[in-house]
Amino acid sequence: MSAIRAYLKGLVEEAKKPTSSTLLLAELVPRPQPRRRFEEASLKALAESIRAHGVLEPLLVRPLGDGRYEIVAGERRYRAAQMAGLSEVPVVVLEGLDEKTAQAIALMENLQREDLNPYEETVAVLDLLALELGKGREEVVSLLHRMRNERGGKATQNVLGSPEAQKVEEVFRLLGRMTWESFVQARLPLLNLPPDLQEALLEGAIPYTAALELKKVKEEGERRKLLEEAKAGLSLRELKAKVRELLRKEASPPPWHKEVLARLSRLDLEALPPEKRKAVERHLQALAKELGLTRKA
Template identity: 45%
Template sequence: MTRKARPAIGARLSGLVEGVGTLGQPATMTLLLSDLQPGAFQPRVHFGTEALEELAHSIREQGVLQPLLVRPLPGGRYEIVAGERRWRAAQQAGLTEVPVLVRDLTDAQAQLAAAVENLQRENLNVMEEVRARLQVAASTLGVSPEQAVPRLFALDRRPDEDPETVARLDALFAALGRESWRSFVKNRAALLNLPEDVQEAVRTGLDYRKALVVGRVEDREQRQGLLEAARAGATVQALREQIADPQERRADPTQAVLRRLADRRTLAGLEGARRRKIERLLQQIGELLDSAET
């Protein structure tokens, strides 16, 4: 069965994403599959064989229900901005042409359209979702994906320097759902810097928080052992203990807790209830220390 875009997200994005407001309109024309080519800004890297065959089966029965978004290229060809999975599945299904929306988009608009269209779907793996969100941020900032992360950190530290861009990022990420851009850059953007074997583990279901711990290990053989432990159910803390220096393991546990609290990602990565509980405990510790000094 084909995956449909989530209308609630599409509605909230209306008017926020310049140049892609036409997504979801009826097809304006059909094009030969041979006239189309994959886009340069596709967040997807892996197209699962089984999922692609499932989509091809649906297309054989129902056709392509949602048009591809394409932009014209010199020489009469077209670049796929959004819908490469449908294009690939249509080829497998034996189709010769597909419905399309043709739009003249700049590189920045095409990059944003590709990211948003993919994020409206529910079958992205974590790595693809992170890559798509980074493309949204990069397009909003007018920089490359590689430059986007340090720029986001700078805006997080000094939001008053560019309040308009901060407001645009806030609106786009709120419309996309799941997390703010601040939470994204502090917690999940680092996944794109992990070794390939760890990224592959995330693509196949490993919790990203465990992956960030395992990814600190340079030795591939040691990483494989940690990945096996993580898949078997080892907690984030257990993985941290496995990679800790022996001297650190014997260190004062108070110092170990203080080091973790000093890491800004510790609290930022916690969900609401856990974070509130830790904040209450810290408040109680502060009150005990205050009473000890009186």
């Protein structure tokens, strides 16, 4: 049994009198999950399997008190069962399950999904850490950055030996996917992706490594073009080369800059009429001040 499954089993056993049953799909209510998406092809494949073999793993639910039951774990099976045309599914009813435990079970179950994309995984891990630490998501992000800074010798904040840091390490050991250091380096940047890249990542159209590379391109039109190429199968190596070339061009001064600089270098102020010379001198002084090139008294 995996560490996650063992952890889930422990959480389920903490509930009062878990009982196996069968419930109508109409009696079930998914938990509010505004960020969750389900990959259509994967869902259809699961629906075909359910048509052939039924729902093999019961859904975990808790009573809402009005004759309905909230799905704590198993929303993907619930949706696939709907697609398969089933009217009822096997469930385990968890009586007396508090909200924190229900959320922990939902997050852990979500992290086991085969179609979970890196962005969703990042958010789910942060939500799990927030739940375990009793903090908001932004506070967790701040804690992780402070831990990394201390680990890298950039600051001495006495964070790494704290109970909070130990809890962070414990959660990542449980998940067994990556260290907290690699999570900070490779996954937290996904939270700051532009909307078009977030959308592509959520749809599974590009890998997260391509999204992080495309994030370097600030000009939307150019980024959109490269995004379409990445969706069409452009390799990460080819994408990096194109981004590198694009950034090099962006860093180079436009041709008109070079022309203006060349003309200024040939400019003979003494040859200009007095009024024109004064006007040019005023503009040059203003430009020098803007660029911080004026001498301090």
